[in-house]
Structures are given as structure tokens and as C-alpha cells.
Amino acid sequence: MGFLSTTLSVSRYHIQNKFDNEPMEQVRKGLVKHAIPKLENEYEEISAGWTPYESPYLPDFEKFSFVFGPYFLFSLRIDKKSIPAKLVQKQMAIEIEKKKEKSGRDFISKNEKSEIKEMVMDVLMHKMPSIPNVYDILWNYESADLFLLTTQKAGNEFFETIFLKSFNLKPIRIFPYTLVETKSAFSSAQKDRIMTLTPLHHVR
Amino acid sequence: MLDIATAYNKYGFLGNDFLTWLWFIIETDQDITRIMGSKEPVSLDIGNSLVLENTLGDKSKEKITIKGDQAGLEEGTTALKKGAKVTEMNLLCTLGQEEEYKFTIKGESFNITGLKTPAAGRDGSDDEIEGLILEKAHLLFRITQVIDTLFLAYLYLRTADDWKDNGLRQMRAWIYND
Numbered sequence: 001m002g003f004l005s006t007t008l009s010v011s012r013y014h015i016q017n018k019f020d021n022e023p024m025e026q027v028r029k030g031l032v033k034h035a036i037p038k039l040e041n042e043y044e045e046i047s048a049g050w051t052p053y054e055s056p057y058l059p060d061f062e063k064f065s066f067v068f069g070p071y072f073l074f075s076l077r078i079d080k081k082s083i084p085a086k087l088v089q090k091q092m093a094i095e096i097e098k099k100k101e102k103s104g105r106d107f108i109s110k111n112e113k114s115e116i117k118e119m120v121m122d123v124l125m126h127k128m129p130s131i132p133n134v135y136d137i138l139w140n141y142e143s144a145d146l147f148l149l150t151t152q153k154a155g156n157e158f159f160e161t162i163f164l165k166s167f168n169l170k171p172i173r174i175f176p177y178t179l180v181e182t183k184s185a186f187s188s189a190q191k192d193r194i195m196t197l198t199p200l201h202h203v204r
Numbered sequence: 205m206l207d208i209a210t211a212y213n214k215y216g217f218l219g220n221d222f223l224t225w226l227w228f229i230i231e232t233d234q235d236i237t238r239i240m241g242s243k244e245p246v247s248l249d250i251g252n253s254l255v256l257e258n259t260l261g262d263k264s265k266e267k268i269t270i271k272g273d274q275a276g277l278e279e280g281t282t283a284l285k286k287g288a289k290v291t292e293m294n295l296l297c298t299l300g301q302e303e304e305y306k307f308t309i310k311g312e313s314f315n316i317t318g319l320k321t322p323a324a325g326r327d328g329s330d331d332e333i334e335g336l337i338l339e340k341a342h343l344l345f346r347i348t349q350v351i352d353t354l355f356l357a358y359l360y361l362r363t364a365d366d367w368k369d370n371g372l373r374q375m376r377a378w379i380y381n382d
Binding site: 138147 | 215218224284289316333334338352372
């Protein structure tokens with residue numbers, strides 16, 4: 001499983017604010033409310049939501065825990081349908097040929113072509129299974145530290161959106177500036193000094 | 205706090221400057237344990253890759269990538285002389301006597317890739333899962349704590365009144381092999 005893999009990729013977050021009460025219950029509610037649907041929506045291109053770490057393909061938070069010692073550990077699953085361009089091209093060619101035969105014409109209009117494309121995309125989207133991507137999340141609620149086990153931009157963006165929607169807590173991505181703001185003990189004067197720094201000029 | 209996207213672009217250089225400084229303290233055998241104020245020994249070595257970038261006059265970028273287990277880093281120091289900064293580096297970190305970590309860190313984002321932590325002891329049973337998770341989480345926090353502490357130590361030195369005399373001057377001496 002991802003988190004216990006030999007090699008990890010990690011992006012880090014600081015979670016701004018806290019729940020008013022019962023953090024474990026609030027997290028459970030958020031996870032259940034925004035869990036990925038058990039059944040795939042055949043027409044949806046992208047579907048994303050939470051799933052238990054130990055059960056990425058059967059999102060059952062009653063059966064599987066998300067609490068491990070002082071940490072919350074769960075996963076974000078993003079299911080995406082991806083239709084290869086060459087498949088669209090092939091189906092388009094077949095449908096255009098059918099249309100020409102049916103109409104007795106040796107050409108089709110631009111509008112007809114658009115309609116065919118829409119129809120082809122609908123059919124393929126319906127038939128195509130989603131490809132799941134699972135990204136594990138380790139959250140130390142007390143210290144407000146969170147690790148998302150991916151550095152892919154799309155994964156980060158989905159995570160940030162769904163996390164805020166689920167828990168009403170803002171995840172702040174950790175990079176040099178935010179590390180100073182959220183994790184340092186620098187005084188305001190020291191922070192001001194850091195913020196006036198310019199790139200190091202080490203060339204003579 | 206500044207808008208996140210604005211801050212990311214405006215202060216991304218701090219991460220690259222930090223990695224460049226990190227290379228300097230590693231190559232000049234400085235006492236990382238002391239710099240961090242750590243109670244246990246901490247050592248760092250450059251791993252098998254180093255990426256530098258130099259913004260040229262026309263705002264185009266020159267990228268220098270050095271890869272390989274025994275790669276010489278001379279091209280890197282040559283790039284430094286032209287004004288390049290380290291933007292990504294693979295590091296080997298040892299905590300205590302034998303707790304070894306290997307990872308690649310990007311200066312701009314502090315994203316960590318290819319992180320190998322010490323092996324967690326496993327016997328494959330389900331009962332072990334929670335123990336393994338707690339151990340892995342502990343290791344993950346340990347190594348990120350090292351990065352954070354070093355970065356904040358760098359900023360402390362960089363904003364000190366004597367930075368030009370005690371930090372920058374030594375870095376330049378290393379770069380130009382004085």
C-alpha cells in the first residue's frame with residue numbers, strides 16, 4: 001500500500017484552524033459525506049472522494065478505521081475516464097461513413113460532424129471504465145501537519161478543493177514562504193527581514 | 205499572510221538559495237549537527253543527482269543536470285560561478301548512527317520525491333499494520349523536521365548582521381576555490 005511503500009513522494013500542508021469540538025467525529029463525518037461513490041457514475045468523466053487507507057476500492061468508513069494512534073490516515077481516490085484520441089478518430093471515421101451511406105451524399109456538413117463527435121464521445125464515455133488513482137493522506141491534527149503522498153499538480157488541486165469542502169479547514173501548502181509563516185518561531189521583525197531578502201548574489 | 209500563489213512565485217528563490225547553501229555546507233564539511241542544534245548526530249551527503257538553473261540575460265533559463273552515483277560535481281561549481289542556483293538535489297541523510305534516508309527535494313516547492321526511509325520491521329500480519337503506520341509516520345516527520353530546521357537555520361544566518369562576512373564570503377571562497 002502507498003504509505004508503506006519503500007519509496008514515497010510527498011507534498012506537505014499546514015492545516016489552518018481547528019474544529020470547535022470532537023475533531024475525530026468531525027473528520028469522520030467529512031470523510032463519509034465526501035467519500036467516493038461506491039458505484040461508478042457511467043457518464044461522469046472525473047469522480048473524486050475519500051476512501052479508507054486499508055480499503056481504497058470499497059469506501060466503507062464503518063468497517064475500516066481512519067485513526068491510527070495520533071494520526072488520521074485515509075486516501076483520496078480520483079477516478080478518471082480517459083478516451084484515447086486515436087479511438088475517437090477511429091469511431092468518428094466509422095460513424096461518418098455510416099452517415100454518408102445513409103444520406104446518399106459523399107460529404108457531411110460541419111454541424112453533422114459536430115453532432116457525430118458528440119454522439120461518439122457520449123458512447124465512449126459510457127463504455128470506458130474509470131482509471132483510479134489513489135493518494136494517501138497522513139494528518140497529525142494536533143500539530144496541524146498533513147502529508148499528501150503525491151507531488152502531481154492535479155492530485156494537489158483535487159485534494160485542496162475536497163479537503164476544504166469536507167472539513168471546512170484550509171490546507172496551506174508548505175513551501176519556503178509558508179514554512180516561515182506557519183512553522184517558524186521568528187519574531188515579526190525577523191519575518192519582515194526575511195521578506196525583504198532578494199536572491200543570493202554569490203557571483204563576484 | 206500573502207496570497208499563496210503570489211508568495212510561491214515571489215519567494216521561490218529562498219528554497220533555491222537554501223539548497224545552494226546546503227551544497228556549500230556539505231562540501232565544506234561543516235558541522236550540520238551543530239548548525240541544527242540537534243542532540244543526535246545528523247549528517248548529509250549529496251546523492252546521485254543535482255540540478256542547477258541559471259536565468260540568462262534574455263530571461264531564458266539554462267539548466268544543468270548532473271546524475272550518476274559517482275558523478276563529478278565540477279560542472280555544478282562552474283555553473284555556480286556563472287550565477288546558477290541549485291533547484292533540486294538528491295540527498296542522503298543519516299540520523300543517529302544508522303538511520304538512513306534518501307530523497308530528492310525541490311527548492312521552489314519543497315516537494316520531496318523518491319523518499320526512502322529506514323525499513324520498518326514487518327512480519328506481514330494484519331496486527332502489524334498499525335505499528336508499521338506509526339513507525340513510518342514517525343520517520344516521515346523526523347526527516348521533514350530536519351529539512352525545516354536546516355531551512356530556518358539558513359534564514360537565521362542569512363538575515364544575521366554578519367552574513368556578508370561570515371556566510372557569503374565563505375560561500376564565495378568555496379565557489380571560487382580560494
